[in-house]
Amino acid sequence: MMNRIFLIMLIIGVPLSVIGGLLHFPTILMFIIYCLTIVALASFMGRATESLTLVVGPRVGGLLNATFGNAVELIISIFSLKAGLIGVVLASLTGSVIGNLLLVGGLSFFIGGLKFKVQKFNVFDARHNSGLLMFAIIVAFVIPEMFSQNLTETKTMTLSVGIAIILILLYIAALLFKLVTHRGVYTKDADENVVTEEPEWSKGKAILILALATLVVAYISEKLVHTFETVGEQMGWTELFIGVIIVAIVGNAAEHASAVLMAFKNKMDVAVEIAVGSTLQVAMFVAPLLVLISLFFSQSMPLVFTVPEIIAMVTAVLLNIVISNDGESNWFEGATLVAAYLIMGIGFYLL
């Protein structure tokens, strides 16, 4: 059902994106069309990645997921970097982190909790994720934030590049840990479950769809980025609000939907993996990669967020850790996470 809606959105959205651009439709209309089309494309990329994952086996599949899972966000960010919109990129990274931890995680817990009194998920994974969230957000993002106040711009950039390399290396180590050295150590029946699933598309079809969708996302992303300024002016939104709330929701909408669906089916391990795993991917792979990529552009991007951004991420991480560390969830825990997201949303709207 949901897949059909996305298909229709795609069939209408892609041509409209091209035509609208040529005929100079109003910017706000185009902004909405671009956003919806990207949401639909992201869902196709997600399904293609999932099919490939099943075909190639869990190890290479895990690697694939870890690389392509946030491809849409990466592409939008690269075009934003190219356009010199460093503030938007950092804001959308922030938005991904708090959106995944609080909104996706919260809605999953809430909606799953309306059906089931108590839902359980793997407590070892939860703790492993907690450690990485602490490392990535509280250490690797906070240190440059606070140190940069006493550093020159060049030194801040050196620090950022150093941290980016360490983050990516640890991200690779985490994959090694999860897929090779400690695969199955903390789970019981993971492998069996995986085997029984059938891929939706064949290997060739999946690769083709992934490649095509990526190209189209790139094309539309570039156009989307250039609407930000006008939309911000006309709607009274700041760059920060567009980045933290709008771009982050567009870039992650497909994931949001599937996490909530999984929670509703009581597959909490998958739901949590989407919410927290995606956060970790953004923080430990997408963000540092963008720092390194930015070195090739005219304006390089230090790993230095604004104070409101860093506070939002740090508090989101602490709240998420305390709530999910026991491997259980209920509707109220979900409501708490969503309430935290609302507070931050109001804050960024007013800034």
Add this chain to the structure above:
Amino acid sequence: MMNRIFLIMLIIGVPLSVIGGLLHFPTILMFIIYCLTIVALASFMGRATESLTLVVGPRVGGLLNATFGNAVELIISIFSLKAGLIGVVLASLTGSVIGNLLLVGGLSFFIGGLKFKVQKFNVFDARHNSGLLMFAIIVAFVIPEMFSQNLTETKTMTLSVGIAIILILLYIAALLFKLVTHRGVYTKDADENVVTEEPEWSKGKAILILALATLVVAYISEKLVHTFETVGEQMGWTELFIGVIIVAIVGNAAEHASAVLMAFKNKMDVAVEIAVGSTLQVAMFVAPLLVLISLFFSQSMPLVFTVPEIIAMVTAVLLNIVISNDGESNWFEGATLVAAYLIMGIGFYLL
């Protein structure tokens, strides 16, 4: 025994409060009389609420407790707001939070721990409370603190009102969770214990005492508030110290006593509930309610604490969570909490 002392304090205190005011006794003397009388009145209100709770059953009773539990503090704060003493109100909210978490919690653990080697309490409740503490203090109080630095006064007030509404809604949701949807899910024999207790007073008597005591508290609170300035000058105390330490201890003294008593009887669930439950009530109900009430006064109160206040609350929450998250306590954990309170007390005294 303790009840008799409070009765004597009342019989002497109330007339003295009136007479002293008419005869213009020295301000410091009156300050002391007002404080002691309020402590005695608060104890009567506590007993009346408890009696009512037993009469009306656990659901309505929980609601009653959740509303009247910090009535004294609410009344003092409203009169402070009316007198334009916004700094004192925020300081006394801070004082309630750190006082309940560190002093009440710490003394309960310490004194209970002198008698029992290891005391246990419900680990699910502890985790539930940890999540709410994180939400209320680390998210809902820290966000306006940090965001307001880049906001106009009007926008800060808008953010404060938004957060206040969200806090109260989540507080109501928490009651719904605890009293309706998940009642008894995480406990074994709670209901049985409750049933066996006899209310101290009949329904009518309890309501009468509650109403009378509330009126008298209101009368004395107004007088108390107007002594702050003189007392501060004469004792060399700042507004901050009066709010954080003095008002908070006066407003919570009766609760302090009963929590420690419960710990001494090894009823740790009740002791923890008083300490942490009361904190949550202040943070999620009293504080936001005061923000909303302040809209009707000449000076409205934003939910923006001073930096020392927010640091004290955040560190108190983190320490309390780490110490109580395992559902066990001993005298040393209590000593640690009290030591943290002493450090903060010295800090606020010197400020």
Add this chain to the structure above:
Amino acid sequence: MMNRIFLIMLIIGVPLSVIGGLLHFPTILMFIIYCLTIVALASFMGRATESLTLVVGPRVGGLLNATFGNAVELIISIFSLKAGLIGVVLASLTGSVIGNLLLVGGLSFFIGGLKFKVQKFNVFDARHNSGLLMFAIIVAFVIPEMFSQNLTETKTMTLSVGIAIILILLYIAALLFKLVTHRGVYTKDADENVVTEEPEWSKGKAILILALATLVVAYISEKLVHTFETVGEQMGWTELFIGVIIVAIVGNAAEHASAVLMAFKNKMDVAVEIAVGSTLQVAMFVAPLLVLISLFFSQSMPLVFTVPEIIAMVTAVLLNIVISNDGESNWFEGATLVAAYLIMGIGFYLL
């Protein structure tokens, strides 16, 4: 094997330290000689303390360890205080905290984890330590940091002295808790293990070695302190980097080695005790003692770290708590801790 290396280092290092000073060897060469000799001496002091511990029984032994465990660091710091290098002292305290928590703890987890898939340690001790880390770093160090911004210098010093006294009292209480009131409550076979070990040296020999080594460390420390300025200039290192990274590694090198060795032998309880126990000793005993000692010098030292120092310590504590709170470790958790140390190291180098 390792002991023989330290012996050779000692036999060469001590005479060279004296001769080099008289013949005015290049400062950097002398800096290296001093550092290596102190590392060797520290190892002898460690072995002497350990022998004494076994002779005098666990209670007095625990007390001995708690007092002499960081003697080298204390001595270097006292000479630094005497030379007015308050910044270096605070930096080396910071370095001890993050070095022990992240580098020692991390290497132990990592190297132990290469040999064993999952290593376990006492979860009660881990939680006990977490509470104390929270108290010492997050409460006792952060409060003066934030409050001092609104305090005069005299009041900051008053607050520092008050906190120092509370820290030492709670440290003594912790020893009382561990060695007297709750000895063996949370462990099963601790006593039996202890009984079977043979002391390396007799009581008399151990005391002699301890006394001699302490004297020589004092002699060399004073010379070492006076090389900092020149070394900093010639190597392009800041006072902060010398204190946080170099002095801290020199002062703790012997402990580092033995913690990693213990982890490799799967004695994780001992490894964790060295890493975290040593941190607590620095934070709750060495640091406050230095504050009190500094009152007798011309320049007294407040307990106020720089912002980067406090941020490094706070994030190190939070990361360590989240990672070690479950009483289990693996190579990846070790890698995460070491990665955090690297990030901080780069940061302090650039400052």
